[in-house]
Amino acid sequence: MNSGLKLVTLRQWSRHKLRLSLTVLGIALGVAVFFAVRTTNRTLVDSLNSTIEKLAGKATLQIAAGDEGFPVDVLKTVRATHGVELAEPVTETIANTVEPANEKLLILGLDVGSDLKLYSDLFEEGDMAIKNPLAFTSRADSIAVTRKFADRFSLKDGDTLRLQTLTGEKTFTVRGVFRSEGSGEIFDGNVAVMDIAAAQSAFGKTGKLDRIDVMNSADVPTDELAAGLRSQLPAGIKVVRPNLRGQALENAVSSMHFGLTIMSFLALTICIFIIFNSFSISLNQRWKEIGILRAIGVDRGGIMRMFLTEAVVLGVIGSLLGIAGGVGLARVAIIVVSRVTATFYGAITSGKAFSIDYVFALEAVGIGIATSILAAWLPARAASHLRPVLALTNIETRQKEYGLNKIRIIIGVGFVIAGLLLVRYSRAGIGMNIQMFYFVFVQFGMILLLPxxxxxxxxxxxxxxxxxxxxxxxxxxxxxxxxxxxxxxxxxxxxxxxxxxxxxxxxxxxxxxxxxxxxxxxxxxxxVLSSSNQLNARTYHFSEATAERLAALPEATATDVISVSAVELGGEEISLMSHKMDAYFTMSPDLLDYGDPAPARAAAVHGEGALISNNLSFRANLKLGDRIRIDSPTGTLELPIVGMFDYFRSEKGTIFIDRELYKKYWNDSRVDYVFLNVKPGTDRGVFKQKIQDTIVGEQAFVYTxxxxxxxxxxxxxxxxxxxxxxxxxxxxxxxxxxxxxxxxxxxxxxxxxxxxxxxxxxxxxxxxxxxxxxxxxxxxxxxxxxxxxxxxxxxxxxxxxxxxxxxxxxxxxxxxxxxxxxxxxxxxxxxxxxxxxxxxxxxxxxxxxxxx
Amino acid sequence: MDRIIRFAGVTKRYETEDRVVAIDSVDLEISRGERVAIMGPSGSGKSTLLNLISGLDEPTSGTVFFEDRALSEMNDNELTLMRRKKIGLIFQTFNLLPTLTATENVSLPLRLDGMRRRTANARAVELLTRVGLNERLTHRPDELSGGERQRIAIARSLVFNPPVLLADEPTGNLDSHTGADIIELLDKLHDEFQTTVVLVTHNSSAAEHCERRFTMLDGKIVSSNE
Incomplete structure (x- = not known):
């Protein structure tokens, strides 16, 4: 910009500081939200991946089978496979602490008797301070915690720690402290190690593993080993590179990211209005000044450049402030999102430190400037097209406003109607990127209709x-x-x-x-009895014996026993629920939206059919009568779909099968929910207390x-x-x-x-x-x-x-x-x-x- | 004739670096129904004098009386009501509200006084017809010529039949022909309503329409035709 025009602009700024400040604030807010959303999304994904990678230690492959785990015998098969250098069995449990109170502690069950080479980042250089290794492995109450956790709660060797286990509260003794790095770094240092046998016993995983971490030998490439392992293991047991497990989680939280991204663009849209308003008003304030500038020889381009340069400078200042604000906003958002992720997707995020991504920062500055220029364009154009004579002499023409324009109304109504019709009638599977335009049509139409x-x-x-x-x-x-x-x-x-x-x-x-x-x-x-107050908690379960005790209560007329798991279908993690189907249909007679109830019930009860949620039907294009193949740790199960209904537990979909079938294929008798019907006239309060007395000591949440x-x-x-x-x-x-x-x-x-x-x-x-x-x-x-x-x-x-x-x-x-x-x-x-x-x-x- | 405006030793100083004295110890009396022209070069204090009469500005010392009441004794509401009902203001730059039509601009003071819109508009139409703008009732200022705008401003100033009209260079933004029309209109209105007119002007032919003429220089009245 010409130095003379720069002088004029700077004088305007010094005269209209408030307008300037509010404009910059508008840009800053839009950029802050945009930057915070992108940073939150990225940090969350990085954090999820980082958790997976850190938990994997130096493993090049991981063997896992969903929440219910897989039999410990698989370890033998894995170790016997050609190309396996190391194979370490692992259990993972998130336990609630009783003392210190209300902490979540990730407990890794490891074979402490081995040399734990895969996890050397935890234990190298003598940092695994176990004074008495023999006592650690031989006593089931032994636990090692990170130095960070120990310091936070002033724990030292020999101190005790009370945890909620599957069979009630238990006291553990700290017999080791390890580095707060690698696996110890995740979960904000709330990580502990137990000997695998003790962990299995305490958390109901006897005979089962959650995963096996594998390192290939130098002469066998990782992919070749993976193929070899897959050929030896049942389809329900997955062999993956650790980073691919992260991708699965990333996929799981994609809908949350989508919502956040929409928000960031809306913030920028509002920002455009604020800047447009500000520049329009600036134009009105400077009407006469522009007339004078035109009169003394500044051409239209010069006026246009003056306005647009101002927009760029304000865009830069607002964007930089926005990034500063966005950092603070991102910190809050990350905390909220991490909680949501843990509650709804059962995904643990690592303690990965929040850091500014400079590429995002540059993008945000670019978007801030572009938004500013876009919003300033029309006022700048109007300024450059002012007639100098009118601007200088006729004050009242300043306020020349546009009236209602019929074409604008027709276009606006057209956009709104088109958007709504597309929402109503277009096919759902076209793709979100295209379908987003329906929303844009409606918003744009409404903006046109504002006058x-x-x-x-x-x-x-x-x-x-x-x-x-x-x-x-x-x-x-x-x-x-x-x-x-x-x-x-x-x-x-x-x-x-x-x-x-x-x-x-x-x-x-x-x-x-x-x-x-x-x-x-x-x-x-x-x-309803639940073993957790979260949607996807995988630690605490009831035993079948507990369910039987409840079923035996004289007031109980029907008892459904449910376990929740996950299976992979079409590359996505689908929720798998096993019910006692007869009891389920008795308790919920209007269960099905699609399917004939009587034959569906008969087929489901006998393990000859599966029910699915309507959203799975839509997502996987499955219809009544179609057959679905479900991979289990013991082989592939194929069932016809006999009924469908609305069920909102999982965004990816839910499959319902009979409990006996589940137990047979998954070799898992753990119970996550118990549904109970009681005799008419039973006092709810009294019966609720009776349930709590029956399951005393177990972590249970009882709801009417x-x-x-x-x-x-x-x-x-x-x-x-x-x-x-x-x-x-x-x-x-x-x-x-x-x-x-x-x-x-x-x-x-x-x-x-x-x-x-x-x-x-x-x-x-x-x-x-x-x-x-x-x-x-x-x-x-x-x-x-x-x-x-x-x-x-x-x-x-x-x-x-x-x-x-x-x-x-x-x-x-x-x-x-x-x-x-x-x-x-x-x-x-x-x-x-x-x-x-x-x-x-x-x-x-x-x-x-x-x-x- | 009874006195309507009086200046008693009025001085107005602006506390700028060079302490500009806009009005310097002015004593002046204007009687009801008089037409007074105030002339003088730019910066001589003519517009300040009008601002002091209308209570838009306050003197640094001395007293301005309107209908024998000192303006300094009036609070802001009283000053505003005086301006609304007893003084009609006409400006060189017309000072119409750009977003309102001709009728709305004229009826605005009535509506500020609580008059119903229909009644106020009827009065506005009557006055606009009187100033020859009955064809321009729904036009906004930017759709009208300078002369037409000034006629709207004049109609607005008369809407309460005020005893005093203060006109600050009413022809300053107009060509000579239109300017003459405006002065003629003011004459006609003065004859009809017997309004006191204080006219600030550079235009000596416009000033000749007034019975009394003063010339100001450096804040003082330096000559008059009396």
Missing amino acids: MFIRLGSKVLRPVLGKLFGIEGIIAVETMAAAPRRTVSTVGALMIGLSFVIAHAGFIQSQKAALDHSLDKTLGADF HEEFKAWASRLIDQFFALTYLQMVIAILVAAIGLVNTMVISVSERRRELGIFRAIGGLRRQVAKMVMLEAVAIGLIGLFTGVITGLFSAYFLVNTAAKVVAGFTINLVFPYSITLMSIPLVLAVAALSAFFPAFNAARIRIAEAIGYE
Whole structure:
């Protein structure tokens, strides 16, 4: 930019610091959200991979078979395979500590008697301080903890540690401390090592392994060894490189990443409105100055460059600030996301330190600048096309505004209708990248229609505010309607922010309603016992004996015994649930959405058929009568599909088989849930206590039917914890848009307000007018936000939920959030206008009139 | 004729680095129904004088009286109501609200006073017809010529039938023909309403329409035709 124009711009900046600050803040917020989301996604994936890699030690291959593990005999087969240099058996358990209280401790069961070469990062250089190795291996209560854990809880050799085991609380003795590196680094150092036999015994894994870590010999390549092992092992036991296990987890959390990414783009969209607004106002403030510059010989290109250079500089400053803010935001988001990942995907993230990815940072700066230029383009173009004579002499032409353009309305309506029709009627499997455009169509159409909504809104609000607040209300609405350029950008920012809130609130409520309906159909039990209060906890289980004791209670009329596992189908991890099918059908007679109940029940009970969730049917294109092949540790099981129903446990899908069949193929009798029906008239409170007395000492969570539904609903809230955080950010960004507009609007309208005062407007009338204008903008933003939010929610339930997880859910209008939004928006509007109104009322009239 | 405006030893200083004295110890009386022209070069204090009469600005010392009441005794609300109902302001740059139509601009002071829109608009239409703009009622300022804008401003200033009209270079932004039309219109309105007119102008032919003419220089009244 020419140095003369630079001088003019810098003077403008020093004169309009507030506008400048709010613009930079708008850019910073958009970039902060964008950067934080990308960083969170990356850190989470890195962390998941890092966990897998660190747990694998120096292993080049891992042998695993899902949550239920596999028989210990497999170790012999593996060790006997040509090319295996080392093969170490491992069990993994996440145990709850009792003392110190409420910690989660990852307990690795290792063959401590071996030289543990694969895990030398834990134990090399004498850092595995086991004073008495013989005592460590010979006593079942021995445990070694990381130095970090020991230091945190002041544990030393010989101190005790109380853990919740499968058979109740047990005391363990610290007989070793190891390095907080490698495996010891994950889980924030909450890692312990036990001898494998003791770990198997304490955590119900006797005779089973969770994995075998393998290192190939120098003369046999890893892939060749993997092929050799696969040929010797049953299909249900997987042989993979450690890094591929990380990819599977990455796949599992993909839907969460998708939601986060949508949020980051919405934040940037709101950011565009804020910057557009700011530059439009800057154009109005500088109208005469531009006229003078044109008059003294600055060409159109020079004016355009002046504006765009300003956009670039503000983009750079805002982006750098945004990255600083994004680092803080990412730290919070990572904590939330890690919890969600652990609860819902059973995935442990490592203690991998948060670090700034400079590529992301550069990308974010680039996006910030691009957004800034994009938003400044139209105002810059308008500035460069100003007619100098008009700009210099005719003050009133400053406010030349565009009216309603019929073509714009037709295009806007066309986009909205096209988007909604595509959401409703297009095939679901086209691909999310294409289907995202349905959402973009609706949003874009609504943006085009904003002037129309403002016009209509002002017609509705004018008499209402006039009735409530007198002439100031009427003038406020008229002023708002007469300045669509200013109003559109603020209403747009509010609309996008609120639509995000309404859409996600609608989506969450729709999910909850669908889950509620599904639980009524699929969970007819009066009582539910769970071995964990998390969806995917894999440590604590009941024994069959416990289930039998419960079934023997005189009040119990039916007992279903369930275990939860996972199998691979089509490269994805599918939830596998085994039920006592007869009891399941008795308790939930309306279970099936598809399939004839009587033959389906007969086939399922006899292990001759499987039930599947509707989302698996959709995702894997499976229909009634199709046969599915399920790999188990003892071979492949092939069953026809005899029934299908809605079930929301897994985004990837769920298969239901009879428990006896599961036990036979998976050699696993552990129990995760027990469903109980009781005799009519049984006192629920008394019976609940009776259950707790029956299973005393075991980790168990007892729920009545309604309590279990409430717990499931809370789980959904936990899953969407980050979404709630995003909602707050969306409102915050939209509020900044409103504050921006009101502050700048007063400064822009200084002369207008001066005239208003000069011809007899009282101070309180001016203040009231400014406040009411903000309220009017807020209300139209709210209205358009709710409409757009509902359209977006319709997209989320019809397209996103279907494509990402195959879920079919009906849209539920989020009444509570919508009603809550009204006072919230009004409060934000009033607050954002308070100081501008105060300043407007105290304007110096003579100065303001001669302001230009 | 009874006195409507009085300046008693009024000084207005701007506390800038060189302490500009815009009005320097001015004593002045203007009677009801009079037409007064104030002339002088740029920076002589003419516009400041009008600002002090209308209460848009406060004197540094001395007192300005309106209808024998010291403006310094009035609070902001009283000053505003005085401006709304008793003083019509006409500016060189028209000072219309750009987002409002001609009718809305004229009816605005009435509506600020609580008058219903329909009644206020009817009064605005009456005045706009009086100034020859009955064909431009729904036009916004940017759709009108400079002369037409000034006519709107004049109609607005008369909407309460104020006893005083303060006109600051009302022809300054207009060509000579249009300027003459505006002065003629002011004459007609003065004859009709017997309004006191204080006209600040560079234009000596416009000033000749006034019975009293003062010339200001460096904040002082240096000559008059009396």
